Amino acid sequence: MSEWKQCRLGDIVHINNDTYSPRENWKWVNYLDTGNLNENNINTLQFIDLSINKLPSRARRKVNIGSILYSTVRPNQRHYGYIKHNVDNLLVSTGFAVIDVDKAKADSKYIYYYLTQNDITEHLQSIAEQAVTTYPSITPTNIENLTIPLPSLPTQRKIASILSALDDKIELNNRMNKNLEEQARAIYKSWFVDFEPWGGVMPSDWRVGSVSELGKVVGGGTPSKSNKEYYTNDGIAWVTPKDLSNNKSKFIAHGEIDITDLGLAKSSATLMPKGSVLFSSRAPIGYLAISDGEVSTNQGFKSIVPFKNIGTAYVYYFLKENTEKIENIASGSTFKEVSGSTMKTIEVIIPDDITLRKFQSLCFSLFEQQKMLEYQSRHLSALRDALLPKLMSGELDVSDINL
Numbered sequence: 298m299s300e301w302k303q304c305r306l307g308d309i310v311h312i313n314n315d316t317y318s319p320r321e322n323w324k325w326v327n328y329l330d331t332g333n334l335n336e337n338n339i340n341t342l343q344f345i346d347l348s349i350n351k352l353p354s355r356a357r358r359k360v361n362i363g364s365i366l367y368s369t370v371r372p373n374q375r376h377y378g379y380i381k382h383n384v385d386n387l388l389v390s391t392g393f394a395v396i397d398v399d400k401a402k403a404d405s406k407y408i409y410y411y412l413t414q415n416d417i418t419e420h421l422q423s424i425a426e427q428a429v430t431t432y433p434s435i436t437p438t439n440i441e442n443l444t445i446p447l448p449s450l451p452t453q454r455k456i457a458s459i460l461s462a463l464d465d466k467i468e469l470n471n472r473m474n475k476n477l478e479e480q481a482r483a484i485y486k487s488w489f490v491d492f493e494p495w496g497g498v499m500p501s502d503w504r505v506g507s508v509s510e511l512g513k514v515v516g517g518g519t520p521s522k523s524n525k526e527y528y529t530n531d532g533i534a535w536v537t538p539k540d541l542s543n544n545k546s547k548f549i550a551h552g553e554i555d556i557t558d559l560g561l562a563k564s565s566a567t568l569m570p571k572g573s574v575l576f577s578s579r580a581p582i583g584y585l586a587i588s589d590g591e592v593s594t595n596q597g598f599k600s601i602v603p604f605k606n607i608g609t610a611y612v613y614y615f616l617k618e619n620t621e622k623i624e625n626i627a628s629g630s631t632f633k634e635v636s637g638s639t640m641k642t643i644e645v646i647i648p649d650d651i652t653l654r655k656f657q658s659l660c661f662s663l664f665e666q667q668k669m670l671e672y673q674s675r676h677l678s679a680l681r682d683a684l685l686p687k688l689m690s691g692e693l694d695v696s697d698i699n700l
Contacts, residue, residue, distance in 0.1 A: 301448045301691055307441025309402040312394050315359040323347060323386050328356045331368045331392040336413075337378040337464070338471070338545075355390040363405040365396040367412060367440065370432045373422040379409045394437050404450060406457035411445055414685055446689065455695045456688045463681040470670040470677075477663045477670075478547070484659060485614040489646060503648045509641040511612050512603040515573070516637055517594035518565030520556055527560030534592040535566065538577040541584035546671045547664075548589040549575070556593065566593040572609040575600045576616050579634035582627055583620040587613060589668065599640040606650050608657035610664070615645055 317323075326345045330353075333341040345352060360366070360380050368376035370392055380387075389395065396412075398405040411417065421440070425433035447453070487493045492500070508514065520527035532555035540552035561568060568591055575592070577584035578599040587609060594600060603612045616623070623643060627633035648656075687693045 300452065301446050303444050304447040305441070306408075306443040306445050307438075309399050309445075309447075310408065310441070311397045311399070312437040312440060313358060314395070314397055315361075316357050317359055317388050319352070325386060326352060326356060327384050327387045328353065329366075329387065329389045330355070331370065331376045331390050334366060334368075334376050334378045335545075336375045339378065340545075342384070352388075353390075355392060356388045357391050358389045358393055358395045360387055360389055360395055361397060363398065363400075365398070365405065365409045365412065366393045367396060368392055369394050369436065370425070370434050371422065372425055372435060373418045375413075375418065377409075377413060379406065394435075394440055396440065403447060404453040404457050406461060407453035408445070410457060410460050410685060411689055412440075412443075414689060415682070416686070417443070446691065448691065452695060455698055459688065459695065459698075460681055460685060463677050463684075467674045467677050467681075470674045474547075474667050474670045477667050481610070481660050481663050482614060482617070484656065485611075485618065488652070488656060489611075489615075489648065490618065499646065500649070500652075503646055503652075505644055506647040507641060508601065508643045508645055510604075510647055511607050511615070511645060512574075512601040514637055514640050515567050515569055515594075515598075515600045515602055516565065517567065517596050517598045517600070519595045520560035520564040520566065524560075524563075527557055527563060529555050529557050531555060532557045533561050533568065534588075534590060535560075535594065536575060536586075536592055536598075537595045538580060538584050538597045541575070541577060541586050544586075546675075547585075547587060548668050548671055549586040549592070550589040551592075561593060566595070568593050569600060569602050573600055573602045574609060574612045574616060578636075578640070579627075579629070580632050582624045582633060582635060585613065585617055585620075587664075599635055599637055606653060608653055608660075610657050610660035611648075611653055619643070619645075 325347055328343040328345055329339065330343070333339060333343075345356075362380055362383055364380040366378045366380070366389055368374070396408070398408050421435050422433065424439050425435045428434050492498055534551045535554065535556040536549060536552040540549065543553075556564075556566065560566075569588060571588055571590050573588040573592065575584075575586045575588060575594060575598055577597050579597050601612050601616070603609050623635055623640075624633065626639060626643070627635045684693070688695065
């Protein structure tokens with residue numbers, strides 16, 4: 298620790314240093330908005346052909362390799378990331394603080410990991426909540442005024458390398474999982490949308506039915522929040538749409554908080570078996586997950602407990618492929634919602650039992666691999682989060698580690 302010093306972050310970084318001007322006359326842009334980046338995972342990068350479409354007014358910030366992106370709205374929602382590779386004509390939203398590190402003074406990855414610690418995001422969130430703005434927001438100055446413990450550059454790089462190794466494995470797992478998902482979706486589309494194995498025509502022994510023939514449509518409920526006896530940290534799994542927003546995994550065993558047996562009994566929540574398909578029916582419509590154990594949900598779901606002859610895989614991919622259609626038939630004045638009665642009557646193709654069993658069998662091995670990769674990534678993420686504050690404080694000495 299003798300080599301460590303306390304440093305004001307603003308003395309070693311530059312924030313929002315480079316802005317795009319229309320005079321640069323780019324023909325196209327890759328655009329990243331704050332909502333499409335979460336914990337260094339980009340879910341959508343929007344390609345904009347400027348000869349056809351107008352550039353969004355917020356698409357202004359330029360980035361470099363090594364830039365840190367940090368959302369200034371609600372920091373604890375973790376819309377942050379690190380630019381590891383070059384992306385041509387990349388612009389990001391003005392909702393990001395684009396942080397570029399002085400490489401002579403600090404390692405950019407080390408600074409990234411410092412800013413992504415739970416206590417730092419919560420500290421910035423507390424500042425944001427005091428802001429007189431429409432949404433809880435921070436300013437670049439709030440970031441610059443952070444005091445950071447700074448060891449020597451070699452030590453910074455060692456710490457960053459340890460944490461990066463864990464993140465790289467998580468990223469690899471995510472890529473493998475995405476590939477497995479694409480395989481399963483391709484089979485579903487080939488068999489049940491394009492009917493390719495049957496010459497492009499739906500087999501004569503298949504028929505058009507309704508969702509009520511796929512499984513039992515189940516709503517949910519919320520035990521009274523005023524009764525503490527209804528909630529616990531280790532009880533019956535209870536899932537909300539927010540849990541699926543925060544957790545992008547395909548399989549879910551628990552939400553942020555559980556309910557007690559009494560909470561289940563005193564609410565309209567229903568306990569569903571492993572393999573149930575959870576589908577958020579409002580605010581927003583279309584979050585999907587498969588239960589990896591018995592779960593219940595709040596009223597923001599119209600889940601399906603698949604009939605044995607139908608199987609989880611078919612229900613899951615039907616809902617995934619038809620989310621937009623379901624959203625279009627939703628109703629409501631305050632916010633759109635899909636009712637249980639509407640959900641039950643949605644049209645669906647009902648294949649023969651033999652084909653359904655074959656599809657379930659094909660998907661079973663893919664699902665097991667995906668589940669293993671998701672659990673491994675969660676373990677690695679928890680390990681990284683546990684190591685992060687200890688490495689950043691110098692509690693764990695890395696001086697003898699050769700990387």
